[in-house]
Amino acid sequence: MKNNLKIYNTLSRKKEVFHPINPPHVGMYVCGPTVYGDAHLGHARPGITFDIVFRYLRHLGYKVRYVRNITDVGHLVNDADAGEDKIQKKARLEQLEPMEVVKFYTDRYHENMHQLNTLPPSIEPTASGHIIEQIELIKKILKNGYAYESDGSLYFDVEKYNKAFHYGKLSGRRIEELMQNTRELAGQEEKHNAFDFALWKKSDPKHIMHWPSPWSEGYPGWHLECSAMGAKYLGETFDIHGGGMDLLFPHHESEIAQANAATGHDPVKYWMHNNMITINGQKMGKSLNNFITLDEFFTGNHKALDRAYSPMTIRFFILQAHYRSTLDFSTEALKAAEKGLHKLFDAFYLLNELKPSKKSSVDVKAFEEKCYEAMNDDFNTPMVIAYLFDLAHILNQVSNGQENLTKADIDSTKTLFSTFLVDLLGMKDEKGKDNSELVDYLMDTILNIRQEAKTKKDYATSDLIRDELAKMDIQIKDTKEGAKWNFK
Numbered sequence: 001m002k003n004n005l006k007i008y009n010t011l012s013r014k015k016e017v018f019h020p021i022n023p024p025h026v027g028m029y030v031c032g033p034t035v036y037g038d039a040h041l042g043h044a045r046p047g048i049t050f051d052i053v054f055r056y057l058r059h060l061g062y063k064v065r066y067v068r069n070i071t072d073v074g075h076l077v078n079d080a081d082a083g084e085d086k087i088q089k090k091a092r093l094e095q096l097e098p099m100e101v102v103k104f105y106t107d108r109y110h111e112n113m114h115q116l117n118t119l120p121p122s123i124e125p126t127a128s129g130h131i132i133e134q135i136e137l138i139k140k141i142l143k144n145g146y147a148y149e150s151d152g153s154l155y156f157d158v159e160k161y162n163k164a165f166h167y168g169k170l171s172g173r174r175i176e177e178l179m180q181n182t183r184e185l186a187g188q189e190e191k192h193n194a195f196d197f198a199l200w201k202k203s204d205p206k207h208i209m210h211w212p213s214p215w216s217e218g219y220p221g222w223h224l225e226c227s228a229m230g231a232k233y234l235g236e237t238f239d240i241h242g243g244g245m246d247l248l249f250p251h252h253e254s255e256i257a258q259a260n261a262a263t264g265h266d267p268v269k270y271w272m273h274n275n276m277i278t279i280n281g282q283k284m285g286k287s288l289n290n291f292i293t294l295d296e297f298f299t300g301n302h303k304a305l306d307r308a309y310s311p312m313t314i315r316f317f318i319l320q321a322h323y324r325s326t327l328d329f330s331t332e333a334l335k336a337a338e339k340g341l342h343k344l345f346d347a348f349y350l351l352n353e354l355k356p357s358k359k360s361s362v363d364v365k366a367f368e369e370k371c372y373e374a375m376n377d378d379f380n381t382p383m384v385i386a387y388l389f390d391l392a393h394i395l396n397q398v399s400n401g402q403e404n405l406t407k408a409d410i411d412s413t414k415t416l417f418s419t420f421l422v423d424l425l426g427m428k429d430e431k432g433k434d435n436s437e438l439v440d441y442l443m444d445t446i447l448n449i450r451q452e453a454k455t456k457k458d459y460a461t462s463d464l465i466r467d468e469l470a471k472m473d474i475q476i477k478d479t480k481e482g483a484k485w486n487f488k
């Protein structure tokens with residue numbers, strides 16, 4: 001299959017032409033959420049970033065198997081294998097079964113991802129559903145000599161591994177620095193080195209979630225699940241592994257190490273990482289307690305928000321930045337995104353009203369090519385959006401008679417909007433099917449009352465209506481065919 005798609009590969013630190021291992025099949029694994037709390041804006045970004053990758057690869061004709069896991073066990077409060085399991089802690093605090101916590105937050109995550117119009121992954125495996133596969137993987141690593149047992153727990157021997165392979169090839173971290181920088185943590189005496197990571201942890205008697213293994217009653221280390229489930233559903237080597245930049249180290253670095261230790265080769269051809277969302281320049285995250293959940297955005301129920309912002313506003317806001325750039329949150333930026341999105345849909349609908357000319361003054365084909373070039377350049381969604389804004393501006397000029405389009409070009413522009421705005425960027429018009437009829441009816445009624453006031457020379461009333469609507473960013477234009485309205 002021929003394409004010009006280039007993907008920035010974190011492993012090589014450059015853009016590479018995308019050549020899947022077994023075309024037309026593409027295997028893509030993305031690290032999903034640890035389900036112990038509501039999804040926040042930081043979770044929306046990988047959800048949407050890899051939805052774009054999924055949508056575009058399918059659009060190019062690839063058969064994509066998209067695997068995104070649910071972490072429901074093994075993710076400890078402290079990433080260095082210390083502290084309580086995040087889900088168990090939540091269960092203890094709320095006096096629930098751990099699996100009640102898992103079900104509750106998994107359902108809410110699905111609902112949020114659906115609201116953001118992300119397509120569901122092909123497979124969504126859970127860590128707790130793949131304990132056997134994880135134990136089998138540990139056995140291989142142990143047999144090859146890259147793990148050691150310590151009081152019923154198993155640890156990955158990073159130093160030994162680094163002599164045969166390269167620990168740090170993804171993150172660029174050097175093991176010498178790790179040796180100097182890692183703090184000795186309480187409860188870490190079992191490890192040979194502080195940077196060794198757990199493959200299997202013996203559970204203490206208080207631990208609710210544990211399974212039998214050849215070594216102890218316990219539970220798997222956090223990095224293990226993605227190696228085991230990626231290999232199970234996509235093979236020992238697959239095309240794309242994605243996730244947030246915060247997972248690059250130690251999570252993804254350790255995944256690479258586990259795969260090499262078990263099979264002797266790298267697990268993934270293209271590593272992709274989305275950048276973080278910041279608030280006032282600081283990373284948004286649970287541990288920093290400066291996050292806003294998606295539900296809080298959708299309801300406006302948060303002190304940093306002046307009102308509700310819709311799922312499509314959030315989606316458009318995220319896509320207005322390239323996924324590898326940081327994105328700073330502000331309500332001004334959300335308002336600008338909301339306005340911009342309305343403008344694009346207004347232009348899309350305007351296409352149905354344009355009068356065709358005999359000749360076009362605009363090269364629509366060139367716009368299509370530019371949009372594809374942008375998507376092929378490592379999924380450059382802000383460029384695609386910029387071209388759609390240019391087109392929207394031109395369509396308004398066509399409507400005013402300043403530019404011309406033939407019937408064929410009007411049709412191609414419609415296809416271009418529906419392909420890029422709706423299918424690939426995944427935007428939906430939220431004036432919405434359910435309400436749009438009602439809104440149209442109400443607006444017609446209001447404009448009729450205004451017209452009647454004008455006829456009676458009651459300009460105070462007609463101006464009042466215009467000014468009140470302007471507060472909601474609704475603009476009224478008087479035309480020969482009567483008054484028309486649109487969002488500013």
Ligand SMILES: [Zn+2]
Binds near residue numbers: 031032226251
């Ligand atoms: Zn993962």
